[in-house]
Amino acid sequence: MEEEMDDKLVLALRKIALMGGMHDYISISSRELGEMLAMSQQSASKRILELLNEGWIVRDLGARRQRIKLTDKGIESLRREYSEYQKIFETRDHIIIHGEVVTGMGEGQYYVTQEGYQDQFLAKLGFKPYEGTLNLRLIPQDIYKLDILRRSSGTLIKGFEKSGRTFGDVLCHLATIQNIDCAVVVPTRSHYEDVVEILCKNHLRRTLGLVDGDLVEVRISIA
Amino acid sequence: MEEEMDDKLVLALRKIALMGGMHDYISISSRELGEMLAMSQQSASKRILELLNEGWIVRDLGARRQRIKLTDKGIESLRREYSEYQKIFETRDHIIIHGEVVTGMGEGQYYVTQEGYQDQFLAKLGFKPYEGTLNLRLIPQDIYKLDILRRSSGTLIKGFEKSGRTFGDVLCHLATIQNIDCAVVVPTRSHYEDVVEILCKNHLRRTLGLVDGDLVEVRISIA
DNA sequence: ATTACTAGTAGACGAGTAA
DNA sequence: TTTACTCGTCTACTAGTAA
Numbered sequence: 001m002e003e004e005m006d007d008k009l010v011l012a013l014r015k016i017a018l019m020g021g022m023h024d025y026i027s028i029s030s031r032e033l034g035e036m037l038a039m040s041q042q043s044a045s046k047r048i049l050e051l052l053n054e055g056w057i058v059r060d061l062g063a064r065r066q067r068i069k070l071t072d073k074g075i076e077s078l079r080r081e082y083s084e085y086q087k088i089f090e091t092r093d094h095i096i097i098h099g100e101v102v103t104g105m106g107e108g109q110y111y112v113t114q115e116g117y118q119d120q121f122l123a124k125l126g127f128k129p130y131e132g133t134l135n136l137r138l139i140p141q142d143i144y145k146l147d148i149l150r151r152s153s154g155t156l157i158k159g160f161e162k163s164g165r166t167f168g169d170v171l172c173h174l175a176t177i178q179n180i181d182c183a184v185v186v187p188t189r190s191h192y193e194d195v196v197e198i199l200c201k202n203h204l205r206r207t208l209g210l211v212d213g214d215l216v217e218v219r220i221s222i223a
Numbered sequence: 224m225e226e227e228m229d230d231k232l233v234l235a236l237r238k239i240a241l242m243g244g245m246h247d248y249i250s251i252s253s254r255e256l257g258e259m260l261a262m263s264q265q266s267a268s269k270r271i272l273e274l275l276n277e278g279w280i281v282r283d284l285g286a287r288r289q290r291i292k293l294t295d296k297g298i299e300s301l302r303r304e305y306s307e308y309q310k311i312f313e314t315r316d317h318i319i320i321h322g323e324v325v326t327g328m329g330e331g332q333y334y335v336t337q338e339g340y341q342d343q344f345l346a347k348l349g350f351k352p353y354e355g356t357l358n359l360r361l362i363p364q365d366i367y368k369l370d371i372l373r374r375s376s377g378t379l380i381k382g383f384e385k386s387g388r389t390f391g392d393v394l395c396h397l398a399t400i401q402n403i404d405c406a407v408v409v410p411t412r413s414h415y416e417d418v419v420e421i422l423c424k425n426h427l428r429r430t431l432g433l434v435d436g437d438l439v440e441v442r443i444s445i446a
Numbered sequence: 447a448t449t450a451c452t453a454g455t456a457g458a459c460g461a462g463t464a465a
Numbered sequence: 466t467t468t469a470c471t472c473g474t475c476t477a478c479t480a481g482t483a484a
Contacts, residue, residue, distance in 0.1 A: 008477095011230055017311045020370050030449065040479050045450055064448065082312055085305040088240045148243045231458095253468065263460050268469055287467060451483075458477090464470075 010081055012037060012047045013056055013074055022075055025060060025067040094221050095145050097184075099136030099196065101205070101214045108133030108197045116160035116167060121199065124155050125172060125183045133185070133197035134204040136216055143194050149173055149186045152222040172199065175220040178208060184220055233304055235260060235270045236279055236297055245298055248283060248290040317444050318368050320407075322359030322419065324428070324437045331356030331420050339383035339390055344422065347378050348395060348406045356408070356420040357427045359439055366417050372396055372409045375445040395422065398443040401431060407443055 015036045019026050034044035048068070051057045056074030060067040070078075109132045111117065122128045138146070150171070157170040172183040175198070182200035187193060198204060198218065210216065238259045242249050257267035271291070274280045279297030283290040293301075332355045334340065345351045361369070373394070380393040395406040398421070405423035410416060421441065427433060 007230070007234055014307060014311070018307060019367050020374070022311060023371065024374050026370065029447090041448095042450070042480080043478060046477090049450080061449080066449080078308070078311065082308040084237060084241060085301070085308055088237070088245060088301065089305055144242050147249060148246070151243065151247050252466095264467095265461080265469070266459055269459090272469080284468080289468075449484085452481090454478105454480085456478080457475105459473105459475085461473090462471090465468085 006077075009047065009050055009054060009056065010077055012044070012051060013070065013078055014081075016051075016057065016068055017070060017075075017078055021057070021068055021070050022078075025069045027065050027067050029065055094219050095148060097136075097138055097142045097145050097196070097218050097220065099138045099142070099216055099218070101210045101212050101216060102135050102137045102195065103212055104133065104135035104195070104197070108135065111167070111170075112199065114162070114167060116162060117157055117170070120157045121183075124157065125174065125199065127181065127201040129183075129199040130201060130203045132203070133199055134210070134216075136196050136198060136218070138194045138196065139215075140194075146186055146193070146196070149184070149220065149222065154186070154222075155183070173220045173222065175218050177204065177216060177218050180204070180207065182218075184218060229300075232270065232273055232277060232279065233300055235267075236274060236293065236301055237304075239274075239280065239291055240293060240298075240301055244280070244291055244293050245301075248292040250288045250290050252288055317442055318371060320359075320361055320365045320368050320419070320441050320443065322361045322365070322439055322441065324433050324435050324439060325358050325360045325418065326435055327356065327358035327418070327420070331358065334390070334393075335422065337385070337390060339385060340380055340393065343380045344406075347380065348397065348422065350404065350424040352406075352422040353424060353426045355426070356422055357433070357439075359419050359421060359441070361417045361419065362438075363417075369409055369416070369419070372407070372443065372445065377409070377445075378406070396443045396445065398441050400427065400439060400441050403427070403430065405441075407441060 012033065015033065016026070016028065019028055021028075030045035030048060031041040033048065034041045037044060037047070048057070048059070048066075051074070052059055055071060056077055057068050057070055112121075112129050112133060113131050118128060152173070155172045155174065157172055159166065159168040159170070161167070171186050173186065175182050175184045177198065177200075180200060180202065182198050182204070185197040185199065187195060204210060235256065238256065239249070239251065242251055244251075253268035253271060254264040256271065257264045260267060260270070271280070271282070271289075274297070275282055278294060279300055280291050280293055282292075335352050335356060336354050341351060375396070378395045378397065380395055382389065382391040382393070384390070394409050396409065398405050398407045400421065400423070403423060403425065405421050405427070408420040408422065410418060421427060433439065
């Protein structure tokens with residue numbers, strides 16, 4: 001119920017901000033706000049009281065007309081929505097994911113040292129990875145971004161067979177961690193949905209001084 | 224009633240876009256969408272039907288899970304909201320106003336040729352204005368922007384007295400029209416709230432071939 | 447003019463459930 | 466499991482009106 005009304009409040013807040021209420025007090029009657037929101041004067045008045053109660057605006061209730069200004073808290077609420085739109089519309093060239101350093105089960109090391117992969121890594125990623133991967137467990141709110149990566153083209157490392165054992169295709173995406181070039185291996189949809197493996201020519205744990213539980217930001221290039 | 228439901232629909236559309244639905248079909252159940260919107264599966268299902276009906280999404284209703292993608296029309300709806308936020312947050316360095324060329328009452332010409340102003344124009348605006356101003360009647364939805372200009376610092380042209388007559392201060396803002404440097408005189412709050420005067424070293428009507436009724440875009444720098 | 451209270455109501459929502 | 470129907474409830478709105 002607390003989160004429920006947010007949307008309507010943010011909508012009203014946005015209209016006030018559009019009138020210039022972010023920068024200074026603006027004079028706006030409940031009728032005018034009602035018109036902008038396609039609702040009655042009474043409802044707009046109520047909305048204003050709710051915004052006040054939420055601490056998103058401050059108000060100077062003059063004799064004739066009220067003057068309203070957004071608070072920092074109100075601006076912050078708007079910025080949260082704005083950043084959602086930025087994610088939607090400005091996600092053409094890169095995606096940023098956040099994850100916690102975790103210890104994998106050693107499969108990364110096993111796979112990355114296979115000769116059948118190594119040559120392709122050098123040719124297609126531009127580096128020969130350190131014999132071991134950095135495992136990151138994504139924070140929950142970033143997990144959906146894996147789907148974006150799965151849909152974008154990325155760099156395909158072809159699978160191969162060796163002594164009867166099949167090594168599958170690996171989909172990589174070039175990325176950077178604190179400006180160090182690396183590549184992200186996106187997990188298939190079925191296993192460990194939330195853990196990505198990072199390939200890098202350096203031993204990232206040592207180079208960046210990472211230990212389990214550290215939060216890392218990865219900037220991934222997408223096609 | 225048609226516009227009423229838009230807000231809720233756009234909200235749902237935004238969540239779908241955040242999941243990646245702008246770029247390709249994504250698999251999302253009505254339950255999942257409901258969770259993201261803090262509502263029941265039933266209501267989310269209804270929302271999806273409304274979005275379909277509005278033509279904002281298309282859907283591939285598989286046996287197990289539906290797949291949803293935004294249409295161009297849906298993307299356009301999101302972009303409209305996004306541009307509102309851009310106006311709110313990216314109005315730091317310039318404002319763009321639109322107005323219709325109108326014929327003033329000659330006061331502009333009278334004022335601009337006063338010696339007391341002329342020297343200041345050259346010093347503070349960087350040009351000596353043509354003896355006559357271009358008058359623009361702002362389109363209604365841009366009138367609020369004048370308030371932003373009044374609040375920003377601008378360039379103050381000081382008033383003076385001459386033979387008992389008082390010439391007041393004039394607040395200018397440097398601007399461009401089709402990349403031609405000019406300055407906008409913001410009207411005081413009391414008179415002709417919606418008409419601005421443009422100062423320019425050129426005769427703008429001739430240079431740009433403008434006649435009454437033409438719509439002009441002015442890009443105004445703000446502090 | 448305003449803002450905002452109270453009262454009555456339309457419509458949005460979720461529970462139950464079918465397919 | 467899904468999606469989505471019907472139906473009863475209750476919220477959120479507007480009208481009327483006071484200050």
